[in-house]
Amino acid sequence: MAPYLVCEGLSKTYGGTLRALHGVSLSVERGKVHAFIGENGAGKSTLAKIIGGMVAPDAGSMSFDGKPYAPGKPRDAHAHGIGMVHQHFTLFPALTVAENIVLGDEPTRLGQVDIARAVEEVRALSEEYGMPLDPRRRLHDLSVGEQQRVEILKELRRDVELLILDEPTAVLTPQEVERLFKGIRRLIRENRTVIFIAHKLEEVLAIADEITVMRKGRVVGHRDRAEATKEELVQLMVGESLPVHERRYGAEPGGEKLVTRELTIRDERGRPELDGITLSVNAGEILGLAGVEGNGQQALEQVLGGLITPTTGSVVLNGAAITRASPARRRRLGLAYVPADRLEWGCAPQASVFENAMTQCYRRESTAGILRRRRLRQVVRSMFKRFDVRAPDLDSPISSLSGGNIQKLILARELGSERSERLEAIVISNPSRGIDIRGVQFVHDLLAGYRDAGCAILLISTDLDEILALSDRIGVLYTGRLVAMLPGQGRTSKTELGRYMLQGDDKERAA
Amino acid sequence: MSSLAEVFNLQLLFDVLRMTTPILLLALGGMITDRAGVLNIALEGLLVFGAFAAVVGTGMTGNLLVGVVAALVGSGLLSLAFAWFALYLRGNIFIVGLATNAFAAAVTTYASWLISGREGSLSYPQAPTIGPISVPLVKDAHFLSFLSGHTVIDYTAWALVLVVSFVVFRTRMGLRLRAVGQEPLAARAVGLSVRRIRYLAVLASGLLAGLAGAQLSLTLGGFVQNMSAGRGWIGLVASIVGSGTAFGSAAASLLFGATEGVANSLQITAPKVPAQLLFALPYVITLAALVFYSATRSRKKGVLDT
Structure with a gap:
């Protein structure tokens, strides 16, 4: 032809x-x-x-x-x-x-x-x-x-x-x-x-x-x-053959770490973006939240990260109410937040790699309000080494990095600072969107590592493969509601998850 | 002391309509550009320019129609210049808009001086002013009599509410205008020329502002420095508070026109209230409307919500 x-x-x-x-x-x-x-x-x-x-x-x-x-x-x-x-x-x-x-x-x-x-x-x-x-x-x-x-x-x-x-x-x-x-x-x-x-x-x-x-x-x-x-x-x-990673799921989880009760958020027109979300993430567990994009994921991650306050409901970390706590206070209490939209919420695209990387540790590394630049650069370099961030020039704008490297930088910043030993919980949304296969493996290994160290991880993702690969339990978001809570660790199939994600369509078709 | 009846009489209603006209025309212009995604900071300057051009046009020829056309051409050209700087050269719209306003204020003042030799005002002794039209029937119906006796521009302004509403919401041009304002990138992907549509929107607002200017200066019979008195800004606010519809803009304009009418009327009926306070009333109400509008719109979530 x-x-x-x-x-x-x-x-x-x-x-x-x-x-x-x-x-x-x-x-x-x-x-x-x-x-x-x-x-x-x-x-x-x-x-x-x-x-x-x-x-x-x-x-x-x-x-x-x-x-x-x-x-x-x-x-x-x-x-x-x-x-x-x-x-x-x-x-x-x-x-x-x-x-x-x-x-x-x-x-x-x-x-x-x-x-x-x-x-x-x-x-x-x-x-x-x-x-x-x-x-x-x-x-x-x-x-x-x-x-x-x-x-x-x-x-x-x-x-x-x-x-x-x-x-x-x-x-x-x-x-x-x-x-x-x-x-x-x-x-x-x-x-x-x-x-x-x-x-x-x-x-x-x-x-x-x-x-x-x-x-x-x-x-x-x-x-x-x-x-x-x-x-x-x-x-x-x-360009090379990749080692096949076996999936490791979590062991027996510990007690409740991050809990939400009846979280509801309404938009200007009074329609709920989140509708009575009650869930708890335990120590040493990854709770995956699946759902088609636009079903309340953004509102949920932002309410947990402290960017918005809910109309009603509460968020509790380790028994302490943090519903109205600022993002900085949440971080001090051991909650890390990695947003889905990296360029909008995760970094300042015009600022340099260095400036973006130090935004979590600059307070510690300054004297009387003056930054100790040399020390900060060392901290950033060692952080980059641990998280395999490849940034040839610390002073070029972060937007010159690839999506995968930006994501690794954000992870390094949010999870990898020295006080991360005290990390209690991680809220992370679509962590592998737009990054390559090796980057995805890196992120997944990292999350599994924190889970094994006893962290409670809430993984919000629209990528079903990612949810299935990591989650110990799987919740499904649909029109702002938590419509299902299913067992993870390979015990729920993709098709079954898809059915819950499409709930509304099923009803429409039946009607 | 004044009684309520003295303040609220048919004369007041008449004045309110008169005061509303320029704000209404400006608000319609502001609404069109807003729908196209352009914040029309230059309305005030366009208004001033129109007012000036109308006086010169009428004064030099003795013909009101020529004055109105001059206002349309003057403000139209200035609006195209604004659009050229803001859309083609991609200047910051605030800076370009403020520059347009400053330019209009300065150049009209200077030109007035050149022509008349007096500072801050321009009038031609023989020039006609726009006269009232009495509407048969209505003028004798007691309660409706305030609807009669307005100028042709006043009536045109209200007719334009219908026209603008029809064009923006029912025609092909209007659909494209709204599309461009909502999602310019998507509009470009569909093959629409975002810039061309925005130019047209700004031009439309220029013509409307020109008409508003003509109404201001041709009823007075002359041009006075600062005669716009911030109406361009009030019109812009009215278009925002009117939430992007012609009828909403008309309602908001009526509110601001009413405030101005009441303030004027109080000056006569309540002489003890300081005049400065009364003069401030329209602006206070404008500010209040803006605050109320934003409060009801964004009382949703935290500070970071955009």
């Missing part, structure tokens, strides 16, 4: 130094699912953005359907029939599903947007592709999976021939992934083409016809589905 989309020698350098792609060449066939896989920073997203017209390459060329293709902006890509669904959705929360889908190409009648027709079009599309959606609902009332359907329908309404999906499964439950795959197969039957970007190999092997593996901005391998094995793909992605 003739190649459909051909890329030749694509290169891209960001900001003069960060080399995202080095001479990438590949071809995609029509009517196939072509997966790009690789670790974070391998260049998959950059490549996808070049194809989607969001980013212009520094060098190289493309052709599409036999003709030269050089999109200057997303609109040019659309004109060729190429559309992209981003990892972070580009939707408008206050608008309805129908308005979101028709925006930019609205049907009108007598100067007004013809909402009735838009609703009809969207209903027809959603039925045709088996993606159920109520066109009149507002986006902010939709689950992440439903929002993704909105994105996909938006592209389909423009008759895309080639659809790029950037990490589409990252935010979905196993059941929603299945539904997405059905949609993808249906597109393939219509002889459309899908580029599927992912880092979960099981999913890639389940849906892709062809697989291109990337590492550090280069294509390092290309396999047909039939000849690909998981082991070989991992080796290609990482």
Whole structure:
């Protein structure tokens, strides 16, 4: 079969130094699912953005359907029939599903947007592709999976021939992934083409016809589905074979350390973000909290970290109420907090590596309010050594580090200061999001280590594999409520967890 | 001592409507730019510029229509300059807005002096002023008579509430405007030109502010330094308190107009109250409205909540 989309020698350098792609060449066939896989920073997203017209390459060329293709902006890509669904959705929360889908190409009648027709079009599309959606609902009332359907329908309404999906499964439950795959197969039957970007190999092997593996901005391998094995793909992605880690779960846990009672938080409109969360984390235990993103995780981690105060309810650490305690006081009492959003809450992106690293220990290392810089630098260096933070220059901004190194720096800062011997509890949210396989292993080993040392760990994560790998018990968050508490240590299956995570959908379907 | 009846009479209601007009026009402009994601700090300057241009236009030709057009063109051009600095050159919107206000205040004062040789004011003896329109029927219906006798700009302002509401919430342009204000990056990904839509929004607010300026100076028959008296800011507050709808902005503008009308009326009926205090009333109410608005909006969680 003739190649459909051909890329030749694509290169891209960001900001003069960060080399995202080095001479990438590949071809995609029509009517196939072509997966790009690789670790974070391998260049998959950059490549996808070049194809989607969001980013212009520094060098190289493309052709599409036999003709030269050089999109200057997303609109040019659309004109060729190429559309992209981003990892972070580009939707408008206050608008309805129908308005979101028709925006930019609205049907009108007598100067007004013809909402009735838009609703009809969207209903027809959603039925045709088996993606159920109520066109009149507002986006902010939709689950992440439903929002993704909105994105996909938006592209389909423009008759895309080639659809790029950037990490589409990252935010979905196993059941929603299945539904997405059905949609993808249906597109393939219509002889459309899908580029599927992912880092979960099981999913890639389940849906892709062809697989291109990337590492550090280069294509390092290309396999047909039939000849690909998981082991070989991992080796290609990482560049070496990884030692297999056996999973160690905790021993018999000790007494209650971190307890919440009836925690409730309401937003401005009085709707609960958290609804009566009562849970306790014991010494020497990892309690994993699973759930689709947007079901109260952020409110919970912030209420525990001391960034917000709950509307009602209380938080207790070692028998002492800390509901209204400041973050600094919580830390003195032995509670460490590692937020999910590293750039928003975990560090000051403009400040230097050194300044970010010392924010937990500078008080101790200063005299009469004056920082002992030399001593501080030593402390930071030894901290970095222990936590394997690779920062070539302490004085460059932290945002120049990779996601994995930023995460390690934050962990080092929150867990690794000298007083961490007294750590009583850790609240940690999505610790391995956006970091590579080795980084994930490091983080997981670290958490297991603290658990074995008697720490109580609350692990909030939207990554089911992570939850299953570490948790001694597993709770499920759904619409701000704790809807299930299940045994961990391998005694609960992914599908079962997915069912609880989707509770609401089940009810909707039954209704 | 004044009785309540003396303060609240039909004349007062009439004054309230008159006072509301410029604030209402400004609030509509502020609401449009706010919906597009631009905080329109320059409203005050746009208003001043419009007021000045209206007087010059009318004075030089003796024609009111020319004055109104001059106000629209003047404020429109100034708003485009503001947009160019803020959106194209990416200047800090606060700084650019404040500079626009300072520029408008200074340049109109200087130009007044150049033209008239007097400091701080400009008027043309032969120039006409905008006269009242009496509405048949209404003017004789006792309780509604305060609705009659306003200028064409006053009536236009209220008609514009409907027009703006329709455009923003029912048309294609309006949908795109709201999209751009809400999620500019997403809007760009859809293929909308964020900058173009914002330019248009700022221009619309410039035209509305120009009309407000014309109303101020053409009813008075001249331009006086500081005649805007902070109405640009009050209009901006009204658009915020009006929570992004044309009708909300109109209600908030009415509140501020009423405060101004009552303050004026009290000066006559309650001469013992210091005039300075009464003059301050509209601003105090504005501040109170803003505090009340923010308090009811963000009384949710801790300090760090954004």
